[in-house]
Amino acid sequence: MDKALFEYLLRLGDDSLVLAQRLCEWSSRAPTLEVDLSLSNLGLDLVGQAQLLLGYAGEVEGQGRDEDRLAYHRDAEEYRNCLLVEQPNGDFAQTMARHFLFSIYRELLLDELVGSSDTRLAEIAAKAVKETRYHAELASDWVIRLGDGTEESHRRMQDGLDWFWRFVDEMFAVDEVERVLIERGIAVDPAVTREAFDARVTQVVKSATLEVKPSTWPQTGGRQGNHTEHLSTMLAEMQVLPRRYPEATW
Amino acid sequence: MYTTELDKKAADSRVVEVGIDDPQQLARFEARVAADDFIEPNDWMPETYRKTLVRQMSQHAHSEIVGMLPEGNWLTRAPSLSRKAILLAKIQDEAGHGLYLYCAAETLGVSREQMIDALHDGSAKYSTIFNYPTLNWADIGAIGWLVDGAAIMNQVPLQRTSYGPYARAMVRICKEESFHQRQGFELMMHMVNGTPDQREMAQDALNRFWWPSLMMFGPPDDKSPNTERSMRWRIKRDTNDDLRQKFVDATVPQAELLGLTVPDPNLRWNEERGHYDFSPIDWEEFYAVVRGEGPVAQERMQARRKAWDDGAWVREAAASYETKHASARIAA
Amino acid sequence: MSSDWPLWEVFVRARGGLDHRHVGSVHAPDAGIAIRHARDTYTRREEGVSLWVVRSNEITASDPSEAEEMFEPAASKIYRHPTFYDLPDEVKHM
Numbered sequence: 001m002d003k004a005l006f007e008y009l010l011r012l013g014d015d016s017l018v019l020a021q022r023l024c025e026w027s028s029r030a031p032t033l034e035v036d037l038s039l040s041n042l043g044l045d046l047v048g049q050a051q052l053l054l055g056y057a058g059e060v061e062g063q064g065r066d067e068d069r070l071a072y073h074r075d076a077e078e079y080r081n082c083l084l085v086e087q088p089n090g091d092f093a094q095t096m097a098r099h100f101l102f103s104i105y106r107e108l109l110l111d112e113l114v115g116s117s118d119t120r121l122a123e124i125a126a127k128a129v130k131e132t133r134y135h136a137e138l139a140s141d142w143v144i145r146l147g148d149g150t151e152e153s154h155r156r157m158q159d160g161l162d163w164f165w166r167f168v169d170e171m172f173a174v175d176e177v178e179r180v181l182i183e184r185g186i187a188v189d190p191a192v193t194r195e196a197f198d199a200r201v202t203q204v205v206k207s208a209t210l211e212v213k214p215s216t217w218p219q220t221g222g223r224q225g226n227h228t229e230h231l232s233t234m235l236a237e238m239q240v241l242p243r244r245y246p247e248a249t250w
Numbered sequence: 251m252y253t254t255e256l257d258k259k260a261a262d263s264r265v266v267e268v269g270i271d272d273p274q275q276l277a278r279f280e281a282r283v284a285a286d287d288f289i290e291p292n293d294w295m296p297e298t299y300r301k302t303l304v305r306q307m308s309q310h311a312h313s314e315i316v317g318m319l320p321e322g323n324w325l326t327r328a329p330s331l332s333r334k335a336i337l338l339a340k341i342q343d344e345a346g347h348g349l350y351l352y353c354a355a356e357t358l359g360v361s362r363e364q365m366i367d368a369l370h371d372g373s374a375k376y377s378t379i380f381n382y383p384t385l386n387w388a389d390i391g392a393i394g395w396l397v398d399g400a401a402i403m404n405q406v407p408l409q410r411t412s413y414g415p416y417a418r419a420m421v422r423i424c425k426e427e428s429f430h431q432r433q434g435f436e437l438m439m440h441m442v443n444g445t446p447d448q449r450e451m452a453q454d455a456l457n458r459f460w461w462p463s464l465m466m467f468g469p470p471d472d473k474s475p476n477t478e479r480s481m482r483w484r485i486k487r488d489t490n491d492d493l494r495q496k497f498v499d500a501t502v503p504q505a506e507l508l509g510l511t512v513p514d515p516n517l518r519w520n521e522e523r524g525h526y527d528f529s530p531i532d533w534e535e536f537y538a539v540v541r542g543e544g545p546v547a548q549e550r551m552q553a554r555r556k557a558w559d560d561g562a563w564v565r566e567a568a569a570s571y572e573t574k575h576a577s578a579r580i581a582a
Numbered sequence: 583m584s585s586d587w588p589l590w591e592v593f594v595r596a597r598g599g600l601d602h603r604h605v606g607s608v609h610a611p612d613a614g615i616a617i618r619h620a621r622d623t624y625t626r627r628e629e630g631v632s633l634w635v636v637r638s639n640e641i642t643a644s645d646p647s648e649a650e651e652m653f654e655p656a657a658s659k660i661y662r663h664p665t666f667y668d669l670p671d672e673v674k675h676m
């Protein structure tokens with residue numbers, strides 16, 4: 001088994017799955033019907049990406065685990081998503097701040113992964129990058145409108161950015177697992193996209209009349225399974241049926 | 251999802267002024283409708299027609315929106331990724347259907363905001379079925395199979411309703427809903443072919459959703475005084491009891507196919523009528539649920555109000571952004 | 583307090599070569615978001631490749647009470663239609 005590739009696919013797939021699960025929590029709760037539809041579209045894209053990435057991960061592992069087995073029968077410490085995506089939704093500004101930061105990171109990463117030497121991963125990236133570009137554009141639109149809206153929305157949007165900024169560095173960190181894959185031309189070094197990320201974020205934040213306040217204490221650990229308190233609670237809810245009825249198929 | 255006319259004295263007179271109809275125009279209108287012509291927003295129409303439509307369409311829209319909640323209850327617990335995607339897409343469709351119907355009703359001179367306010371203050375009604383809780387995963391199957399099945403019975407004929415915007419919205423809705431009932435039945439098939447626990451959940455879901463589904467067709471015809479006029483105006487195309495019978499006739503064999511028992515000891519095929527006979531419906535319960543005394547009616551309304559109130563600052567912010575930038579565009 | 587955004591009419595081009603066609607409406611605070619809402623509402627099943635949105639109150643409609651004088655006079659101009667002209671079958675390519 002290609003252990004590094006399996007690990008890498010879990011990271012990518014778990015990012016999609018965990019964020020999708022958070023977006024599911026928005027269903028029926030959005031500020032208008034139209035926004036409800038938008039958020040569901042984002043969630044559907046991400047569930048689809050999770051199915052592809054975790055399905056491929058299961059094949060690479062070769063132990064007979066499919067995407068559902070991986071999604072529903074791993075504990076929090078076996079999840080490999082970054083900390084940002086597991087953070088609770090908060091208000092609409094926080095959700096948009098989280099989605100804005102993640103989608104720009106992810107779009108730039110997928111853009112590079114389209115050229116991965118692993119053709120299957122390259123194909124998945126080619127599909128996902130279009131979806132993610134839309135996510136980044138939509139989230140940017142909202143960051144701008146909320147930042148430059150009312151006094152209240154400005155405050156909430158700035159709070160949202162401030163709240164999540166400490167999780168940004170983790171997305172660009174590279175460990176031994178990824179270094180090996182980068183050398184093999186399979187994975188992408190996210191560090192090469194950092195400059196573009198900062199430029200995109202700065203541009204939007206500026207037109208939103210907001211500012212980025214550097215975080216003094218960046219949070220990391222998700223890629224190694226060291227998560228925040230929120231993930232296990234989220235998974236307990238998500239996994240309840242398959243865990244309670246392991247013999248059942250649905 | 252669907253609604254039938256529930257409340258004869260709905261308090262929406264504040265949104266539609268009642269006038270006295272000109273007999274000549276009324277005759278011309280009736281002739282057009284009788285000829286299956288479509289009535290469009292700016293056409294002359296009797297005030298009662300307009301009022302009935304606003305009530306019926308907004309009730310229908312409210313039902314779609316409130317109907318998202320019982321299913322949303324299981325969205326974060328959907329037991330596989332594909333079930334999660336299907337359910338999310340289905341609930342999203344319901345938001346879309348509510349949206350189409352509100353927009354269609356808006357062509358009659360009432361704003362979405364007014365309709366939503368009427369829902370939130372309890373003066374507008376929605377389908378009683380959504381005031382029942384979803385207690386196990388099979389309920390998601392039962393809703394698709396029974397509730398959407400009942401909805402389709404009502405909605406398909408409404409594609410030919412006389413009011414153009416309503417008919418067009420229904421065409422789009424029926425097209426999109428075609429997968430809803432199928433996914434529900436397919437989910438039920440997995441449950442009945444699964445473990446004993448799953449079978450039990452499926453039977454339990456049918457037990458709880460059967461009678462509320464039959465109530466979805468609304469009061470019996472003899473308690474539905476406006477049916478004749480609504481049918482003449484092509485706002486309604488079949489009577490409540492006819493549709494209910496059609497639903498029972500179609501659904502009982504499906505339950506048999508699933509190996510589930512319909513919770514009605516008096517249910518049997520009547521050779522002479524060519525229909526199934528079934529027990530009388532508990533109309534006391536129905537009217538109580540219409541009045542907002544359903545098991546989770548208060549929770550449903552609380553959830554809708556909370557979403558709307560929590561979103562107020564977002565709606566204001568975006569409007570304020572546009573105001574600022576529109577004036578900047580003009581100045582430039 | 584409650585408030586809703588203004589209404590926009592949505593037009594979708596189903597595929598290249600076709601006209602944009604009216605499909606419905608959305609509420610949105612501005613043109614940019616109206617396009618996003620139109621996309622997220624009306625093109626979820628591959629219904630289109632291009633979108634137009636226009637503020638509903640910017641549309642001027644003809645008056646239905648003038649429909650007779652507006653549209654019925656066209657009915658008698660049957661010579662505008664190719665079928666008005668009887669030609670022998672031998673004439674080809676016309």
